[in-house]
Amino acid sequence: xxxxxxxxxxxxxxxxxxxxxxxxxxxxxxxxxxxxxxxxxxxxxxxxxxxxxxxxxxxxxxxxxxxxxxxxxxxxxxxxxxxxxxxxxxxxxxxxxxxxxxxxxxxxxxxxxxxxxxxxxxxxxxxxxxxxxxxxxxxxxxxxxxxxxxxxxxxxxxxxxxxxxxxxxxxxxxxxxxxxxxxxxxxxxxxxxxxxxxxxxxxxxxxxxxxxxxxxxxxxxxxxxxxxxxxxxxxxxxxxxxxxxxxxxxxxxxxxxxxxxxxxxxxxxxxxxxxxxxxxxxxxxxxxxxxxxxxxxxxxxxxxxxxxxxxxxxxxxxxxxxxxxxxxxxxxxxxxxxxxxxxxxxxxxxxxxxxxxxxxxxxxxxxxxxxxxxxxxxxxxxxxxxxxxxxxxxxxxxxxxxxxx
Numbered sequence: 001x002x003x004x005x006x007x008x009x010x011x012x013x014x015x016x017x018x019x020x021x022x023x024x025x026x027x028x029x030x031x032x033x034x035x036x037x038x039x040x041x042x043x044x045x046x047x048x049x050x051x052x053x054x055x056x057x058x059x060x061x062x063x064x065x066x067x068x069x070x071x072x073x074x075x076x077x078x079x080x081x082x083x084x085x086x087x088x089x090x091x092x093x094x095x096x097x098x099x100x101x102x103x104x105x106x107x108x109x110x111x112x113x114x115x116x117x118x119x120x121x122x123x124x125x126x127x128x129x130x131x132x133x134x135x136x137x138x139x140x141x142x143x144x145x146x147x148x149x150x151x152x153x154x155x156x157x158x159x160x161x162x163x164x165x166x167x168x169x170x171x172x173x174x175x176x177x178x179x180x181x182x183x184x185x186x187x188x189x190x191x192x193x194x195x196x197x198x199x200x201x202x203x204x205x206x207x208x209x210x211x212x213x214x215x216x217x218x219x220x221x222x223x224x225x226x227x228x229x230x231x232x233x234x235x236x237x238x239x240x241x242x243x244x245x246x247x248x249x250x251x252x253x254x255x256x257x258x259x260x261x262x263x264x265x266x267x268x269x270x271x272x273x274x275x276x277x278x279x280x281x282x283x284x285x286x287x288x289x290x291x292x293x294x295x296x297x298x299x300x301x302x303x304x305x306x307x308x309x310x311x312x313x314x315x316x317x318x319x320x321x322x323x324x325x326x327x328x329x330x331x332x333x334x335x336x337x338x339x340x341x342x343x344x345x346x347x348x349x350x351x352x353x354x355x356x357x358x359x360x361x362x363x364x365x366x367x368x369x370x371x372x373x374x375x376x377x378x379x380x381x382x383x384x385x386x387x388x389x390x391x392x393x394x395x396x397x398x399x400x401x402x403x404x405x
Contacts, residue, residue, distance in 0.1 A: 042378055042379060042380050043369065043372050043373055043377070043379050043380070044369060044379065044380045044381075045332065045338075045366045045368060045369035045370065045372075045373060045379045045380070045381055046366070046367055046368035046369060046381075046382055046383070046384040046385070047331075047332055047365060047366055047367065047381045047382070047383065047384060048314075048315055048318065048364070048365050048367050048383075048384045049362065049363070049365075050312055050313065050314055050359055050360075050361060050364075050365055051312075051361045051362065052310040052311065052312055052361035053311060054307050054308065054309045054310075054311065055307065055308045055311035055313070055349070055354065056304065056306075056307050057240065057304075057305040057306055057307070057308055057347075057354075058302050058303060058304050058305060059223070059227065059303050059305055060253070060300050060301070060302050060303075061221040061222065061223055061282065061300065061301050061303060062221060062222065062298070062299075063219050063220050063221030063222065063282075063298075063299055063301055064219070064220060064296060064297065064298055064299065065217050065218065065219050065220075065293050065294065065295055065296065065297045065299060066217070066218045066219075066220055066295055066296075067187070067212035067213060067214050067217065067218070067295045068213045068214065068215070068216050068217055068218055068285070069185050069187065069212070069213040070210065070211070070212050070213075071183070071184045071185045071210065071211045071212075072207035072210050073098060073181060073183075073184075073209050073211065074203055074204060074206075074207050074208060075099075075101065075178070075181060075200045075201070075202055075204065075208065076178040077101060077106065077175050077178040077179060077202050078199075078200065078202050079101035079102050079103075079106075079179060079199075079200065080101065080197065080198070080199055080200075081100070081102075081194055081195070081196055081197060081199075081200060082100045082101065082102050083099070083100045083196055084098070084099055084192055084194075084195070084196060085097045085098055085099065086098050086189055086192075086209075088189065088190065088191045088192055088209075089189070089190070089191070090188070090189060091186075091187070091188055091189075092183045092187065092188075092189045092211060093183065093186045094182075094183055094184060094185050094186045095183060096182060096183045097180055097181070097182050097183075098181045098182060098183055098189070098208070098209065099181040099194075099208060100179065100180060100181075101178075101179040101181065101200070102179070103176055103179040103180075106172065106175050106176040106178075106179055107176055109172045109175065109176075110172035110173055110175075110176050112172075113165060113168040113169040113171075113172045114169055116165045116168070117162065117166055117168070117169050120161040120162045120164075120165050121162055123158055123161075124159065124162055127151075127154050127155050127158045128155055128158075130151055130155075131148075131151040131152050131154070131155040134147060134148045134151040134152075135148060135152075181208070183211055184211070185211055185213055186211075186213060187211045187212050187213035187214065188211070188212055188213075188214060188291070189209055189210070189211045190209055190211070190212070191209065192208065193207065193208055193209060194208055212295060214288055214291060214293065214294065214295060215287065215288040215289055215291065216285050216286060216287050217285070217286055217288040217293050217295070218267075218283055218284070218286075219252065219264065219283070219284045219285070219286055219293075219299060219301055220282070220283050221281070221282050221283075221284070221300075221301045221303075222277060222279040222280070222281060222282075223269070223279055223280055223281075223282050223303075224278060224279050225273045225279060225280055226278070228280060231305055231306075234305075235306060240305060240306030240307065240308055241307050241309060242306050242307075248265050248266040248304075249263055249264070249265065249266070249304060250263070250264040250265065250266050250284040250286075250301050250303050250304075251263060251264070251301070251302040252264060252286060252299055252300070252301055253300040253301075253302065254292075254299060255297060255298050255299065260286070260292070260293070260299075262286060262287050262288075264284045264285055264286035264287075264301075265284060265285055266282070266283075266284050266303065267283045267284060268282075268283055269281070269282050269283075270282075270283075282301075282303065284301055284303075308354075310361075312354070312355040312356075312359050312361065313349060313352040313353070314329065314343070314352060314353045314355050314359060314365055315351065315352055315353075315365070315367050316348070316351050316352060316353055317351075317368075318330075318365045318367035318370075319343060319345070319353055320370070326342055327342070327344075327345050327353075327358075328340060328341065328343065329341050329343055329358070329359070329365055329366070330366040330370050330373065330375070331359075331363050331364055331366065332364045332366060332379060332381040335378075336378050336380070336381065337376060337377065337379075338366070338373050338374065338375050338376060338377045338378075338379055339375060340375040341358045341359060342358055343355050343357065344356045344357040344358055364381055366381075368384060
């Protein structure tokens with residue numbers, strides 16, 4: 001075979017490369033004694049053993065505060081406002097005087113009624129005495145029956161007139177009292193819509209001012225009718241249990257996210273669903289001694305749903321999703337093999353998931369090293385030493401973990 005100089009060099013390098021590759025292959029397959037290399041080590045994964053535990057489920061609902069009691073102050077008689085007797089924005093007590101309407105005409109009406117009452121009462125004894133005499137004379141046929149009947153009727157008329165003027169005096173006294181406009185409830189009073197010298201009419205449409213009692217205070221939140229139905233189904237099926245009096249306790253988050261220091265009580269749920277929003281109103285009542293809560297504030301109420309006594313909590317880092325978006329997890333069975341589980345999740349609880357199906361108590365969930373293994377592979381499971389930092393610790397026995405929806 002005839003090769004040029006460049007071809008001889010290329011052939012020589014090819015032969016050398018083949019020899020070196022064969023040597024390296026033999027060196028990799030055999031050790032110095034001609035034995036096979038050991039198999040690769042079993043992969044190691046960190047696992048957390050999940051357990052069933054009681055969990056207190058709560059739901060967080062948006063809502064607004066409203067006054068416990070509201071009194072719109074309106075005049076009950078017409079007249080001229082002489083003086084406003086309160087400080088706008090101050091606390092007032094029931095019975096405190098707010099406005100004074102000019103009482104002159106009402107005092108005159110009372111005096112007039114008293115005068116007519118005195119006149120009627122003065123005439124009554126004489127009329128009664130005459131009627132008594134005619135009754136005795138009629139017994140001896142000294143007067144006719146008609147004369148006696150006339151005197152008896154005059155007596156009844158005089159007595160009725162006395163009662164009429166007594167009622168007139170009472171009405172005039174009430175109207176005079178209405179000239180002193182007082183607070184019907186205790187609370188914080190708003191701004192005044194009238195000033196001194198204003199003319200007001202009885203039961204006018206515009207209120208003079210408004211008093212709101214805000215200690216305690218209501219919190220009205222909207223709960224989805226669907227969620228309410230789901231809650232009832234869970235309670236009926238036994239998946240949730242109410243915790244007695246504690247089930248009516250409500251906590252509150254302020255608009256900036258800070259928790260309200262005092263605990264409230266659930267009052268009732270509306271029986272009618274709002275067709276525009278598909279929700280029902282849930283009302284709670286909260287103590288408000290320092291007036292931290294004001295009517296109209298946006299808040300979030302944390303309402304207790306019930307206790308799931310056999311709840312499974314899984315660290316979120318041990319749960320992934322497949323291409324379809326379904327939550328999945330890998331566990332290590334008793335033989336040390338990896339198994340794939342499809343999960344059904346209810347809600348997040350801090351850094352854990354509440355699992356409703358797919359996991360059972362006592363199973364070992366892989367939380368580290370899952371990228372290096374596949375279902376069916378044999379692995380070495382070791383306890384997850386970072387669980388204290390990434391997983392919520394289990395509560396003491398008998399104390400349920402609190403979970404928000």
